[in-house]
Structure formats: structure tokens, C-alpha cells
Amino acid sequence: MTPRTHFDFAGKLLPLAEPHVMGILNLTVDSFSDGGELLVDGHLQLDAVLYRAASMVEAGAALLDLGGESTRPGAQGVSEQEELDRVLPVLEALRARFDVVLSLDTSSPPLMREGARLGAGLINDVRALSRAGALDAVRDTGLPVCLMHMQGEPRTMQQAPCYDDVLREVSEFLLGRAWHCLEAGIVADKLLLDPGFGFGKNLTHNLVLLQNLERLVEFGYPVLAGLSRKRMLGDITGHKEKARLFAGLAAAVIAVNQGAWIIRTHDVAATVDAVKVCRAVALAGKDEKGESKA
Numbered sequence: 319m320t321p322r323t324h325f326d327f328a329g330k331l332l333p334l335a336e337p338h339v340m341g342i343l344n345l346t347v348d349s350f351s352d353g354g355e356l357l358v359d360g361h362l363q364l365d366a367v368l369y370r371a372a373s374m375v376e377a378g379a380a381l382l383d384l385g386g387e388s389t390r391p392g393a394q395g396v397s398e399q400e401e402l403d404r405v406l407p408v409l410e411a412l413r414a415r416f417d418v419v420l421s422l423d424t425s426s427p428p429l430m431r432e433g434a435r436l437g438a439g440l441i442n443d444v445r446a447l448s449r450a451g452a453l454d455a456v457r458d459t460g461l462p463v464c465l466m467h468m469q470g471e472p473r474t475m476q477q478a479p480c481y482d483d484v485l486r487e488v489s490e491f492l493l494g495r496a497w498h499c500l501e502a503g504i505v506a507d508k509l510l511l512d513p514g515f516g517f518g519k520n521l522t523h524n525l526v527l528l529q530n531l532e533r534l535v536e537f538g539y540p541v542l543a544g545l546s547r548k549r550m551l552g553d554i555t556g557h558k559e560k561a562r563l564f565a566g567l568a569a570a571v572i573a574v575n576q577g578a579w580i581i582r583t584h585d586v587a588a589t590v591d592a593v594k595v596c597r598a599v600a601l602a603g604k605d606e607k608g609e610s611k612a
Contacts, residue, residue, distance in 0.1 A: 347388075364411060406433070441463040515528070519550075545566055545570060
């Protein structure tokens, strides 16, 4: 069998041989570092969203991730209708203007179905399709899905997270959820994995996962890493969320060098440059066919 060279996001193809950057578009009032920035008096400003999206695309983002529900530690849930109202008009507007993969950061089956109809290319689910109806929704839409590990729920996940062996437990969870997808009729070529940095994990857990990210890559599914502005970076540097850029770039470089395929970030331009350097170093010493000159 010929190895595939691209990942298919509902007709938009991204090469698997090089890493890509996903820009974060939080359409919420309470996301941990940028909640409310795209709203005025509690109302989403579409012009502000389009401006931020355009800047991310111009900077080199291959994917944009739209989220209508905050999943920061301690976050409260939103109603199904509120999430639909936040995300769908933005998705429709972005689809008309930008030729990039549009990802839905959601666990909501109705949003998955409506989003697919309006042109979404990826479902990015922090609950790994565990919500009732989510497996069927993704199967029926035919969209690819990113399965993320989270211990607990956003409201409680950072209340003394505990593991006997974080790498083994996260790996087993993700492979188990992948198996459920395959059993439901979702093909393996549509699956991505995300270890869920900061989701029910303390600093040591996060560092162990980052140090061993290549172990997840070895399972054969593309890996997404979301490290941007995370608390783990603040624990190391002592900096507040928006002052964690340099730490985030260091973490992104480590993730790419460990084999991560997608880097999810608030800071697209700087991350794109960092990923380009990683890519250039990886290609150094190889001929045009990707074979070593040595």
C-alpha cells in the first residue's frame, strides 16, 4: 500500500511531511487568555473576528480553530443554542473569505452536523467524542476528528490531577477512543490525537508528555499539540498568559522536533517562523527525494 502523503480535511489537503500551524479563534467571554477580546458589550463583533482571522491566515496559519465554549480550568458550560449562535455565523463568514481548514473546537453533536454543512473541515473535541451522539455525528458528516485527552471536566480538571503513569494512561485513553471511532465506522485516516496539555494535568505531567510526545506519534496518527500560553509555561517562567510567547515558542519547537504535525496557537506569526526553522533543520542534509546524503 502506498503511504498517503496528505491529510484530507473535507477536500482541503495538507501535506503530512511538514508541520502546520493552527490559529485559535475564541468566540467566548471567558477563555483563559483572550476571552472577550472579540466582543463588545457581550456581543461578538464579526468585523473583529474577520480581522484577526485575516492576520492569522496572512501570517501562515493553515487551519483556524473556532471555539464557542471556554474549556479553561473552572469554566462553566454554555447552552447548545448559545454555542451554535456564537460559532455558525463566524464559520459561514470565514468559509466565504478564506481558503484554509476551518476547525470546530466543540463537543456538541448539533454543532458538528451544522458545521459540516457550512464547510467545516475538522472536529476538534476536547472530550474525544464521549458526549452522547458525538461519535454518530462525526461518522455521519464524514469529517476528520481530533481526539484529545482530558482528565475530568473543565470545571474540575485542575483539582489535584493524579496519574500512576501519565504517558501510559494518556496513550491508553487515546488509543481506546480511536478504537471506539473505528468501531463506529470512522476510518483511521480521519483521526488525529492530542495529549491535552493542561487538561487535568500538573506541570510534571505536562513535561513528561512533552518529553515523550514521539511515543504518541509512533501510534501512526497525526498529533496535534496545544501549548500556547498554557499555565505550565507560567509555572516555569512566572509570566502571565500574554507574556508567555517565548516560552510557548520553545515548547512548540520541542513538540515539532518530537513529531507533532499541528501546533495550535494564539500567536500565529511567531509560531509559523519557529516551525519553519524546525522544518529547515529537519531537511538539512537531505536530497530532493528526502533521502540522506550521508
